Amino acid sequence: MKHIVISFLGKDKPGIVDTLAKTIKLHHGNWQTSSMRKLSGFFAGILEVSVDNEHSENLLAALKDIEGLSISTEVTEPVSLADETIRLDLTANDRIGIIGEISSVIHAQGGNLVKLVSTQGNAPHFGQKLFKATATIAITGDDHIDSLVGALEGIADDLIVDVVVN
Template sequence: MRHVVISFLGKDRTGIVDNLASIIKAHNGNWQTSSMRHLSGHFAGILEVLVGQDQVEQLVAQLQSIDGLNVQCEVSEPTKHTDKTIRLDLTANDRQGIVGEISAVIHKEGGNLVKLVSSQGSAAHSGQTIFKATANIAIEGDDHIDALVSSLENIADDLIVDIIL
């Protein structure tokens, strides 16, 4: 069995997920993990499929031939993280470059950003734009975790970091 990591982007229309799922099923693939979203009139996503070695080429070819959808596929072996994985919930006043600031600190402190989900919203009382993110990070140990959280909190006075072990 092989893992196929699939990313796609196209103008939003009905039936995209059904189309993907039908092709995967036709090649005896098993839909493992996914994240999909409507963004500015487009539909984008990433998913992982487990499929038999004898079906990989045909699956990839058929997915990449979907009209109006830009599909990228990478065939790989699954990997296991040996580091501890933590979740950070981050909240701050929104500003340009905030994701770059956060990712630079994570990298500097030896963390590997495994997953990032971010959004913007309005602060309840002021209406100011707020940045919110949930980050899953693989990191070596408790000493590194403490240093990471401390470094993140030092980015700005308004950055709140909640850690979930």
């Protein structure tokens, strides 16, 4: 059994996910997990597919032939996380470099960023831009979690960190 990690980007139009799903099914692949989104007129995503070894080459070739999508693939073996994961919900006034600041602190505190979803929007009643993110982080030990949260809160007075232990 192989796992294929697929990233894609194309001009947004109806049917992109349907085309991917049909191609994967036709070549005996099983859609495992994914994250997709419309961004500035494009549709982008990443997904993981499992497929038996004898069908993997045909699936890879068929994916590359999908018209209108730029597709990148990596073939791998399935991996499971050994570390504990926590979810952090982060909110702050938006500013240039905030993702870099957050990711640097996570790395310096021994965390591994597993998933990051971020948005920007207007603060209610103020019109100021707000940064919001949900980060899933692999980290070991309660003392490391406390240290990580303290370091993140130290980035700026306006950064709010809510922790959810999975």
